[in-house]
Structure formats: C-alpha cells, structure tokens
Amino acid sequence: MRRRTGERLGRAARSVAGLSAALLAKPAAAATPMSFLGGWGSRAYPVVDLTWEALIISIAVCLIITLLVAWGALAKRSRSAFGPIGAEPVERRPGGMKWIVWGVGLSVIPLVVTLIWTVSVLAAVNQPKGAEPFTIEVTGHQWWWEVRYRDADPSRVFVTANEIHIPVGHPVRLELKGADVIHSFWVPALAGKTDTIPGQTNVTWLEADRAGRYVGQCTEYCGLQHAHMAVFVIADPPAVFAHWWQSQLAAAAPPATVEAQQGQALFVTKCGSCHTVNGTMAQGKVAPDLTHLMSRATIAAGAAPNTPAGLSGWIANPQGVKPGTLMPTLYLSGPQLTQVRGYLETLK
Numbered sequence: 001m002r003r004r005t006g007e008r009l010g011r012a013a014r015s016v017a018g019l020s021a022a023l024l025a026k027p028a029a030a031a032t033p034m035s036f037l038g039g040w041g042s043r044a045y046p047v048v049d050l051t052w053e054a055l056i057i058s059i060a061v062c063l064i065i066t067l068l069v070a071w072g073a074l075a076k077r078s079r080s081a082f083g084p085i086g087a088e089p090v091e092r093r094p095g096g097m098k099w100i101v102w103g104v105g106l107s108v109i110p111l112v113v114t115l116i117w118t119v120s121v122l123a124a125v126n127q128p129k130g131a132e133p134f135t136i137e138v139t140g141h142q143w144w145w146e147v148r149y150r151d152a153d154p155s156r157v158f159v160t161a162n163e164i165h166i167p168v169g170h171p172v173r174l175e176l177k178g179a180d181v182i183h184s185f186w187v188p189a190l191a192g193k194t195d196t197i198p199g200q201t202n203v204t205w206l207e208a209d210r211a212g213r214y215v216g217q218c219t220e221y222c223g224l225q226h227a228h229m230a231v232f233v234i235a236d237p238p239a240v241f242a243h244w245w246q247s248q249l250a251a252a253a254p255p256a257t258v259e260a261q262q263g264q265a266l267f268v269t270k271c272g273s274c275h276t277v278n279g280t281m282a283q284g285k286v287a288p289d290l291t292h293l294m295s296r297a298t299i300a301a302g303a304a305p306n307t308p309a310g311l312s313g314w315i316a317n318p319q320g321v322k323p324g325t326l327m328p329t330l331y332l333s334g335p336q337l338t339q340v341r342g343y344l345e346t347l348k
Contacts, residue, residue, distance in 0.1 A: 033215035036188040040214075041207040042129065042171070043191050046121045053117060057110045128171030128205050135173045136164060140183030140196035140218065142326065143225040144288055144301040149245065158248045159276070161288035162301045163232045167241040171207040181223065187216030187233050195220060208235035213297075224324035230302030244295075251279030252291050252347050263343025270330050271340075277347065287327065293347040300325070311341050 037055075039048040137148040147160045166172045176185050178196040186193040191206040208214065218229035236244060255261045264280065272282030278291045293299075296306055303322045304310040313320070316337055318327040332340065 034188055039189050041190055041209045043125050043206050046124045050117055050121045131170055133171040133173040137175045139177045139179050141179045142223050143229040145231045159289045163296050165234045165236055165244050167238045168211050168235045171205055173205050176202045182220050183218045183222050184220035186219045187214050189214045193219055211235050225322050228303040228322055252277050255346055259339050260343045260346050263339035266340050267343055293344055
C-alpha cells in the first residue's frame with residue numbers, strides 16, 4: 001500500500017517538475033553538474049521526486065505565510081495608527097481559534113504525505129532491483145579516491161583512481177572506506193551522500209540509465225584540499241564498459257623511445273615508492289595507481305586537466321597546484337621533467 005502511494009505521489013511530483021527536470025537532463029554536459037534537482041537512474045529518481053515535493057511544499061508554505069503576514073500588517077492595521085498611543089484591552093475576540101484549527105489541520109496533511117512518501121522512498125532505494133550488482137571498493141584518501149574493481153577471479157581485479165566507470169542500466173554496489181580521516185562520497189545525480197570512515201565499511205549503490213560523465217565531490221571537510229577532492233562516474237554502454245575493464249587489466253606497455261625509457265627509469269627511482277605502474281618496478285601503494293593514467297580526463301582528483309601542460313605543472317610543482325598535497329616536489333631539471341612527462345603520456 002505504501003509503495004503504491006509513493007509511486008502515485010512520485011508521478012504527481014514528476015509531472016509538476018517536468019520542465020525543470022527536462023532542462024537538467026543532460027548528464028554529459030550539464031550546466032550545473034552538482035545539482036541535486038535532477039537525477040538519472042533507479043536510485044536517483046525516487047529521491048529527486050521527493051526533493052521536488054518537499055521543495056514545492058516549502059515554497060508554498062513560505063508564500064502563504066508571507067501573504068498572511070502582509071494581510072495582517074496592512075488590512076488589519078489600526079485606522080488611527082498615527083494617533084496617541086493608548087492602552088489596548090486584553091480580550092479574547094471571537095473567531096481566533098479557527099485560525100489555529102485550520103492552520104494545524106492543513107499543516108498536518110503535507111507532513112503526513114511527506115512522511116509516507118519518505119518511508120516509501122527509503123524502502124525503494126534500500127536495495128537495487130533486477131541484475132545482481134558487481135562490487136567496487138572506494139577508499140577516500142587525503143585528497144583522492146582509490147577505486148578497486150572486485151571480481152571472483154583475482155586476475156580480473158584492478159585498481160584505478162578518481163574516475164569510476166560503470167555500465168549503463170546496471171546497478172553497482174559500492175563499499176566505502178576511509179584511509180585517514182572521514183570523507184563523504186556524493187554523486188548527486190546518481191545517489192545520496194555516504195561517509196567513508198576509517199575502520200568501517202559503509203555500503204551504498206548507484207545506477208545510471210544513460211551514458212554520461214557525472215561529477216561528484218567529497219562533502220565532509222577533510223583538510224586543506226577538501227574542495228579539490230572530486231570524483232567522476234562515467235557511465236558507458238555495456239560493450240564499451242566491458243572493453244574498458246579488459247584494457248585496465250593490461251600491464252603498461254614498454255616505452256618505445258629513448259626519452260620515454262629514460263623517463264621510466266626516473267619515474268621508478270623518484271616516484272615508484274608511492275605510485276604503481278603494473279609491469280614495472282614501481283609498486284608503491286600510498287598514491288594513485290598510474291598504470292593507465294592517460295585514460296583519465298583529470299589528475300590530482302580533478303585539480304588539473306590531464307594535458308601535457310597539466311601534467312608538467314603537477315610534476316614540477318604539486319604544492320602550487322594543490323597546496324598541502326602529500327606529493328613532494330621532485331626538483332627535476334627541464335630535460336628530466338620532459339622525460340618523465342613523456343613516459344607518463346605512454347600510459348594509455
């Protein structure tokens with residue numbers, strides 16, 4: 001009964017908010033990528049409907065109160081407002097209780113509707129329906145996201161960072177952990193906020209019903225670079241996602257040029273104790289896995305674009321790009337910087 005009621009209410013709110021939702025329905029190039037007033041997927045739709053219901057009721061209540069206050073201040077003011085101030089008799093005028101009765105009575109209706117709707121939405125988004133979700137383990141670090149794709153076959157497990165690929169139309173289970181302090185994982189177009197807490201695993205899920213790039217953010221203050229801790233969920237068609245997963249399992253290709261070989265040697269020496277590049281001696285576990293770095297659109301958890309200029313600036317002066325980051329300044333010469341960047345650009 002509650003589910004049917006919630007579905008009917010959801011259809012009503014969606015029709016009221018249809019124009020706004022249509023304006024926001026561009027996940028790949030949304031003008032407001034962090035807006036929570038539009039959602040895409042079975043996890044997001046019930047929550048968005050409830051959000052619009054609460055927003056519409058709140059606006060209506062504010063308008064009603066404003067009109068009543070204005071009416072009381074203007075229509076009922078004393079005709080001798082500028083006359084001498086005198087004593088007003090204390091009396092109970094007839095008809096005053098009807099305002100209380102009607103006010104309380106009318107207020108109860110939207111509160112009860114919202115309560116039933118909220119319980120219905122919580123039940124609807126508690127567990128995914130349909131296909132069995134696969135699991136991605138996401139760990140919040142200061143200030144980046146480690147993403148581990150799990151599989152029953154250990155040879156199909158791999159690690160990436162900051163960009164989470166998922167197949168369109170398929171639910172994905174997320175196990176959220178904290179490596180250092182409390183972070184909060186939020187991709188508003190797909191799911192609500194869930195904290196990542198050290199020593200604890202929190203579970204959530206999400207699903208996107210159309211391809212696109214969905215922007216998320218850490219929403220729990222976690223230190224100096226909290227604002228530069230973005231996360232991106234890329235929803236791919238299933239065939240594209242399967243190809244992407246297979247490509248992530250491959251080790252890094254050996255460098256083909258002398259400059260890239262020199263860059264690899266420098267990288268292993270200066271960066272390999274923190275970063276991993278599969279197929280090389282670089283096997284560090286405290287910083288993002290860079291095996292397929294060039295498959296990502298950004299670096300430093302969205303702090304810089306993954307372009308030659310962005311890479312050069314990040315390698316040469318990480319504190320200038322992201323003050324407080326744990327990545328040290330390497331003090332490379334110009335030729336060394338070119339060699340390391342050239343090698344990183346081979347990590348497709």
